[in-house]
Amino acid sequence: MTENATGGEVTFADMRLRPELLDVLSALGYEEPTPIQKEAIPPLTEGRDLLGQAATGTGKTAAFALPVLERLTPQGDGAGPVALVLVPTRELAIQVSEAFHRYGRILGARVLPMYGGAPFGRQLQAIKRGVDVVVATPGRALDHIGRGTLDLEGLRTVVLDEADEMLDMGFADDIEAILAATPATRQTVLFSATLPPRIDGIARRHLSDPVRIEMGHTAGEGRETTPLVEQSAYLVARAHKPAALGRLLDIEAPTAAIIFCRTRDEVDQLTETMNGRGHRAEALHGGMEQEQRDRVMSRLRAGTADLLIATDVAARGLDIEQLTHVVNYNVPSAPESYVHRIGRVGRAGREGVALTLVEPREHRMLKAIERVTRQRIPVERLPTVADLQARRMELTRAALEECLLQDDLESFHAVVESLTDEFDLMEVALAAVKLAHESSGATPDEEEIPEVAPRAVDKRRGPRESAHDGERYQRGPGGGMTRLFFSVGRSAGIRPQDLVGAIAGESSLSGRDIGAIEIADRFSLVEVPQAAADEVIAALRQATIKGRRPTVRRERDTRGRRPR
Incomplete structure (x- = not known):
């Protein structure tokens, strides 16, 4: 367990963060650093590169955000960002941006989330006004770099957050291209829930003498x-x-x-x-x-x-x-x-x-x-609501049974006797149960809570592509889905994860929302939820996949089948 110089638990104050950040953390109610924060913040504030294994929920966003903000100079050194955080999805880009804004508002930190589906114009205006931290999906960051609208000359820190998920989604080439466009003197931080050989490869190529941190592997x-x-x-x-x-x-x-x-x-x-x-x-x-x-x-x-x-x-x-x-x-x-x-x-x-x-x-x-x-x-x-109602009815029955066993009901005998002169005894009993049930606080107007599915890691890596035409890569349910046609296929080097990465990076869908993927030589077919098809088509109009800008539309009768 990490301790400070006096032998007590390490606090944020022990990490020598600037007073403004300590005030913000106190106001937000953070009482002590999480294990990943205790291990990561000190070397990061010193400018060291870092390779960290930590899953969502360990507090890793603050672990890299606080050191970036600690080293932030007033209004930056210019219009260009001093930190670039790459994340796999727009959802995470928004969450990380909100965290940076929450921690850094008192410092006047200017934070820009950059992801597919958001208007380019709005992002360009923010860049022109000046930005300190950019949180981006790889595809959108590379688009801005290619257009010359994102100046990375003053960049001091690059963070790869959830790096294994970015690789699973086909962003490996984009990440390499982005890192090649950043200064060689930058600090590089890589966080990943797992450390497969591909992550080690990126670390060897792009990190210099990194501090290594692994969370959640204490034996016993x-x-x-x-x-x-x-x-x-x-x-x-x-x-x-x-x-x-x-x-x-x-x-x-x-x-x-x-x-x-x-x-x-x-x-x-x-x-x-x-x-x-x-x-x-x-x-x-x-x-x-x-x-x-x-x-x-x-x-x-x-x-x-x-x-x-x-x-x-x-x-x-x-x-x-x-x-x-x-x-x-x-x-x-x-x-x-x-x-x-x-x-x-x-x-x-x-x-x-x-x-x-x-x-x-x-x-x-x-x-x-x-x-x-x-x-x-x-x-x-x-x-469900039905489960809740059944449980409340069960509690009502238990309360009535307890009351019957107490044998002190004689004072109510006259009431029941007078009612049975006019009503059936069963009807009287039902009315009494109804009153008891309603008095217990039962609320029949409860709404159902929507079911959600995990963003899985171990099962998200499907079978690799074989040499057979029409290979299918199943990633989700087929019901309620529609097929989209992409005018790129195996001859362009397209893999399932390239298509998943493009869709998840540019639209609101996550990887698990995407259904079967079929890759032919010159085109690909991808199942997406019917309700999201138009959004995906619109989001991918300006996107590139493997350097190509494909035509994306609903599937027509390309192979003798009725359009879906």
């Missing part, structure tokens, strides 16, 4: 887990996480639960949301005085609160006897954190439940936790 950490803890995970989009959490709590009905969040702000917001849903939630984080913390713990132990929403720092050392559930509102930033969190239930022979809400991009980190703990964490289906 899984020994701290216990079979008494029932573990499960639920895939859910970020926007639906509060609703998903509320539904799981309604289904599970914990006696007491700790819900772990990453930051103080998230703790405060989620506490307010859960209280608004009728739960008895209390917040616990490092920004609270000891007297406040003591009051919170007293309420939890007295049973006047059933949810404790906390950060890792604030929850250290807690042992709550009545605790039955631990919920990870985010996938923990390190497998060790997961082990320590779920160890708070199942103590002293007590059984417990550990639930984890997983955003699609965090699926990699869940797999890393499974490798370290050597335990499978099953990904379950989120309860």
Whole structure:
């Protein structure tokens, strides 16, 4: 475990970040660096190259963003950027740009996301006004470099984020071309969830004496887990996480639960949301005085609160006897954190439940936790509205059964007797059950939570292309799909990952949204969701694939088949 000079835990202040950044981190509620941040920030602020293995959810965006901002001079040295961050998808480009803006706003940092589908004109205007950090997909960055609109002469840092995913999507040649256009004196930072030989090859060619960091591979950490803890995970989009959490709590009905969040702000917001849903939630984080913390713990132990929403720092050392559930509102930033969190239930022979809400991009980190703990964490289906209604009906039945067993109903006998003079006894009973059920807080107007799929890593590498015409590369379901015709094929050196990379880089689709790919000698056919076909066609009008600008349209009867 990393310690500072006095033997305590390393803090952001120990990393000698400028006061403005420390103020921002404090305001955002970040209490301590994650493991990847502890290892990466010091060498990066010193200008070292770095090769880091870390999955989404480990805090790696801040690990490279804070050093870039730390070294930022007022309004840069000119109009050109001092840092270029390459990412595989427009979704990630937006997320990383937002993070840079959030951390660097107080410094006046000028951040430009650059991805396919956004108007060139708007990006050109931003470049002319001056930009410090560009966060781009490789295809769009290369387009700007080719047009001479992106000046990289003043570039000091290049970051390759999720490098393995960029290679899987066919961006290898684009990355090489972009790096060739950057100054030889640049600092190069490469983050990847896996380190296959291709990543090592890029590191050898483009990194100079890099610091190597690998997260999530400590052997033996899984020994701290216990079979008494029932573990499960639920895939859910970020926007639906509060609703998903509320539904799981309604289904599970914990006696007491700790819900772990990453930051103080998230703790405060989620506490307010859960209280608004009728739960008895209390917040616990490092920004609270000891007297406040003591009051919170007293309420939890007295049973006047059933949810404790906390950060890792604030929850250290807690042992709550009545605790039955631990919920990870985010996938923990390190497998060790997961082990320590779920160890708070199942103590002293007590059984417990550990639930984890997983955003699609965090699926990699869940797999890393499974490798370290050597335990499978099953990904379950989120309860539906029907499941919730059935559970609430079950709780109503249990409450009625308990009331019948108490045998103190004589005072209500006259009411039932008078009603049975006019109504059937079964009708009276049904009305009573209905009133009891509605008084329990049942809300039949709940909406379904959309299902999402993980952005998989291990399964995304499909079979390599063979020499046979019409080879198919299955990447998704065939239902609700339509075929797009691309006027480039095997003779142009086109591979499935080139087509996936172009579509994912220029449109809002991710790699898993794309269906079967068929590559012939002079053309290719790609299945995409019907609803997104027009968007893909429009997004690829100005795009290049392997240096060529193909015609892209809906498939017509090119081979004796009816158009789809």
